[in-house]
Structure formats: C-alpha cells, structure tokens
Amino acid sequence: MIQLRYFASLRETLGVGDEQLELPEGVSDVASLVRWLQSRGEVWDTALSDRRLHVAINQSVVKPDTPVNDGDEVAWFPPVTGG
Amino acid sequence: MIQLRYFASLRETLGVGDEQLELPEGVSDVASLVRWLQSRGEVWDTALSDRRLHVAINQSVVKPDTPVNDGDEVAWFPPVTGG
Amino acid sequence: MIRVQTEDFDPGSELEQLRDRCAGRAGAVVSFVGLVRDLNAGEVIREMMLEHYPGMTEQALADIEQEARQRWELADAIIIHRVGPLTPNDRIVFVAAASPHREAAFRACEYLIDTLKTRAPFWKKETTPGGVRWVEGD
C-alpha cells in the first residue's frame, strides 16, 4: 500500500485529500506514479501537469526520478505561502 | 558666555563635567577654542589632542572650522558606545 | 524551539523565556512577527485560513532552525507558526534569534523567516469581498 496526499488548492481541484492504494503495476518512481494518476481523467491530467507542484515522499521534497516503494507516503502540493 | 561640557572618560580625565566662561579673546571657532583650552596645562593638552574626540555645538556634531559664538553650548566626547 | 499551533502566542512571553534561557550569553535578540494585513494584492482581507502538512511542517521547521544554528553562533532560536482561521492584525508567525553578536542575530532571524516562507508546507487561503482565493506562491 502507498499513502497519497494532496494539499491546498490541489486538494480542492481533485476533490481528494488522502487516499491509500496498492502500488500500481509499472509504477517505480514519482514520474511513473504521476502518469498513472493522470490517466484517471482530464481533471487529474491537467492538475498534475502543473510544473510548479512539489512532491514529497515521507515528508521530504523529492524529484521525478525518486523511487516510490511500498509503504511510502507521497504528497503533492502547490508552492508554499506561509509566514 | 559659552557653556562647555565634557563626557565619559574625557570628563573623568579632565575632572570637569561642565563649565561656563566668557568667550576668550581670539577664539572664533572650534579649533581656536581647543587651542585655548590646551594652554591650560598638560592634562588638557594631551586629552584634547585625541583625534577620536567628537565636538558638538548646541547638540549637533561639528568640525574644527565651525564658528563658536557667544551663548553656544560646546561639548567634547569620546566615540559613542551605546546600543 | 519550534511550535505549530492554532492558538495565539505572546511575543513578550517568548522573548522573556528566551532571555532566561540565555542568561547573559546573548547580547542581541532579533525577532520577527508576521501579522495578517487587511489588504493583499489590492483586495480587502476579511479572514484567512492557514493549512499545513502536519508532520512535514514540524520537520521542515526543525531543519531550518538547525541550519541557522550551524551557520551562525546562536544562543537560542525560536519558530512559532499558527494554523487555522485568522483575521486581520492577528499574529501568524514569530521567529527569533539570540546571539552574542548583533550581525549574527539579524542574519539568522532573516534566514529563519525567509527559508520558512520558501520551504515550510503552509498555504494561505483568503476570504475577500469577491470570494475565497488561495494565495499564489512562487
């Protein structure tokens, strides 16, 4: 199982905050996970195409070629605006 | 009359904090007032030779060629160390 | 010391506790308080909601504090950030750096808040007369 999380405007666009799923066939890294999620439909395709999105695995920011493993928590979020 | 003031270590060296005196004959600016005060003796001569001293007239920092007039308050002090 | 909380904080109390912890070792304490403005990008702000990523936030703030302590000689450092609903003039964030030296305290305090603003996972959503909008980050 992997845990997926979406924050802020992205969460509202997708209508999902959290989900758990079995690591899909053929998904080995962030880039392939993104492609798999984008195949869900146009909303997902468009939202996850935004190049400003950040991805974190287990709460550390990572890059598209970072491996995704069973048990990981993978989160997507827009640029931060705290402070 | 002019009012003379000495602060901090200079006050302690001279043993004087404040004094009033008639504007001496031949004193027209800060430089000539300093020369007049230095003629009081070695302690005055040495103390007022310190090039790091600041001079203020009527509470604004001035230069050696600034005129000194009757009624002025003239102050000497070492580099400031507040804050 | 880092904290993420919904309730307000008291800068005076935080500065006093910091002074107790430093006890003569810190000559300079620089602090930053971020407040909710009543205007942003030309629009009146009625209220604001601060969302964050629990867990990752605390880790990011602890990392930022640690980096500041490695780069400058600090006697103490504080980061406190609020989440949840806020209204204009409310305190959002407090950061402070204490050092024997003024220059280090300024540089470290600025580093803490600048880095927080680019790396800590907080997001602001504003309510204006025209509706609700997410503040756009860079």
Add this chain to the structure above:
Amino acid sequence: MIRVQTEDFDPGSELEQLRDRCAGRAGAVVSFVGLVRDLNAGEVIREMMLEHYPGMTEQALADIEQEARQRWELADAIIIHRVGPLTPNDRIVFVAAASPHREAAFRACEYLIDTLKTRAPFWKKETTPGGVRWVEGD
C-alpha cells in the same frame, strides 16, 4: 516613538501597543533587544553604567527614526534606550520597525540600531573583577 529612561521596558507591551497603532497596516514587525552580556573582551562583567548627553540624545534618536521613515515605508518605529546602572542580562535597548513588507522592516530595524550605535551619545562603563573601564568606541 523614542524614549530614554533609567527604568526597564517591556518588549511584549511595546510590540502589543505597536500592533494596536498599526491595526492591519503592518504585515511585518522586526525588533531588536540589546542585553548586557556577562562577558566582554574576555572579562567578566559585574555591572555597567550608561552615561548619555541629555537633550542631544533625544535629538539624535528622533533624527535616526525620521531618517528610517524617509528611507523605508514604515507603519511604525520605536527606539527605547536605558541609561544608568545595569547588570548582566538586563535590557539596554529596544528598537522596532513595522512595515507592510518584510524586507523593509528588516532593513529599517537594522538601520535604527546600527546608526544609534555610531551616532547617539551614549557611553558604557563596565565594572569587571579587574576594576572599572570605559568601553572603547571606534
């Protein structure tokens, strides 16, 4: 707002009053607190005496505040400096700058304290185990 006083001040209360005066116009408040250190130039400090030039001090601080307000967009500025006897960990000075913008608040706060240290007529005399000495300025 500038003040020169022998009694202590309360940074929390000053920051709270500043926030009231700004009322939504200031997003960023940067403040500096200077404390008496227990060591200076390698010697233990037992106590300190702060002398100043009454009248000229107030004028110098008012000028410095005015300069900062001309150079940066400030919603508020504060300079408070103590004089008289102080002991380690006592507060000496408080400066604060409030602005709509973080960068302006940092630059103005740093300007206030840096300029005060080179231009305001204060002098520190320290009591150490080896005796009494004036702190040397530049």
